[in-house]
Amino acid sequence: MKWNKYTLTTTTEAEDMISSMMMDVGIEGIEIEDKVPLSDQEKSLMFVDILPDGPGDDGTARISFYLEPGQDNGAILAAVQEGLEEIRSWGIDVGAGTIQASQTEDKDWINNWKAYFHQFYVDDILIKPSWEEVSPKDQEKLLIQIDPGTAFGTGMHETTQLCIRQIKKYVTEKTFFLDVGTGSGILSITALKLGAAGAVGTDLDPCAISASKENMEVNGIFEEQFSVIQGNLIEDKAVQEAVGYERYDLIAANILAEVLVPLTPVVVNHLKKGGVYITSGIIEDKEASVVKAVNEAGLTVLEVTRQGEWVCVTARKE
Numbered sequence: 001m002k003w004n005k006y007t008l009t010t011t012t013e014a015e016d017m018i019s020s021m022m023m024d025v026g027i028e029g030i031e032i033e034d035k036v037p038l039s040d041q042e043k044s045l046m047f048v049d050i051l052p053d054g055p056g057d058d059g060t061a062r063i064s065f066y067l068e069p070g071q072d073n074g075a076i077l078a079a080v081q082e083g084l085e086e087i088r089s090w091g092i093d094v095g096a097g098t099i100q101a102s103q104t105e106d107k108d109w110i111n112n113w114k115a116y117f118h119q120f121y122v123d124d125i126l127i128k129p130s131w132e133e134v135s136p137k138d139q140e141k142l143l144i145q146i147d148p149g150t151a152f153g154t155g156m157h158e159t160t161q162l163c164i165r166q167i168k169k170y171v172t173e174k175t176f177f178l179d180v181g182t183g184s185g186i187l188s189i190t191a192l193k194l195g196a197a198g199a200v201g202t203d204l205d206p207c208a209i210s211a212s213k214e215n216m217e218v219n220g221i222f223e224e225q226f227s228v229i230q231g232n233l234i235e236d237k238a239v240q241e242a243v244g245y246e247r248y249d250l251i252a253a254n255i256l257a258e259v260l261v262p263l264t265p266v267v268v269n270h271l272k273k274g275g276v277y278i279t280s281g282i283i284e285d286k287e288a289s290v291v292k293a294v295n296e297a298g299l300t301v302l303e304v305t306r307q308g309e310w311v312c313v314t315a316r317k318e
């Protein structure tokens with residue numbers, strides 16, 4: 001079935017009021033596109049590998065909503081236009097206020113991302129989604145199956161690959177591993193597949209908890225090998241205590257540089273003497289700030305590795 005899609009061009013100033021108005025007239029779901037930069041608080045909640053800087057805010061916003069052909073589209077559009085005029089009468093700048101109509105197919109939006117995720121290699125490690133088969137030539141490779149779902153971390157991003165290579169270099173059969181911002185669980189699962197004795201992951205996103213558990217199961221990882229804790233390791237004392245102090249031989253944090261800076265002096269408390277700390281998610285121009293934080297936390301930088309415009313800093317607690 002085709003859906004009717006309507007896209008309203010407005011301003012960032014008016015987008016919240018218009019969104020509320022649309023719900024009042026019976027529109028159940030909307031999409032908002034704007035260029036408002038993330039606040040520092042929002043960045044601190046996003047343990048993901050994304051570019052920290054986006055395009056500049058030009059003050060415009062696009063709000064899209066979908067209506068079934070069987071609905072009374074005309075009545076709903078008239079109600080939206082009436083609502084726009086009322087908001088404008090309050091002195092709010094609604095911008096162009098134009099509505100563009102189009103049609104879209106009825107798709108499985110939750111699973112649509114699968115079309116873009118295919119198996120790939122990180123050196124001699126094969127990372128693949130569960131729905132793809134292993135070819136005969138790859139039978140001897142170390143296999144990691146990852147279905148990220150709504151959590152971040154397929155392994156395709158340069159920052160994740162940098163971490164995987166460093167984990168491979170430093171993991172041993174005695175390693176107890178901590179993954180801060182675990183996402184899909186890919187780094188912990190990699191460490192365990194490479195022989196680590198156990199792993200703990202933390203993440204702010206509840207989707208990461210379910211995604212990592214699902215990926216554990218498909219990779220044959222048992223719950224006693226890998227536990228996942230939801231919460232903020234930087235600020236939450238209960239999370240810090242649950243993770244445990246001076247407990248880990250290897251810690252990885254594939255997060256934005258803005259989060260790594262306050263995280264690093266906290267992570268030191270969870271790292272054993274002689275333990276190794278792997279940080280990535282660092283765009284080139286933020287390298288110096290992370291290295292400074294690492295040094296100030298009393299860690300010794302072992303190496304800095306790079307892929308594309310991304311950086312990975314590896315250090316040791318002496």
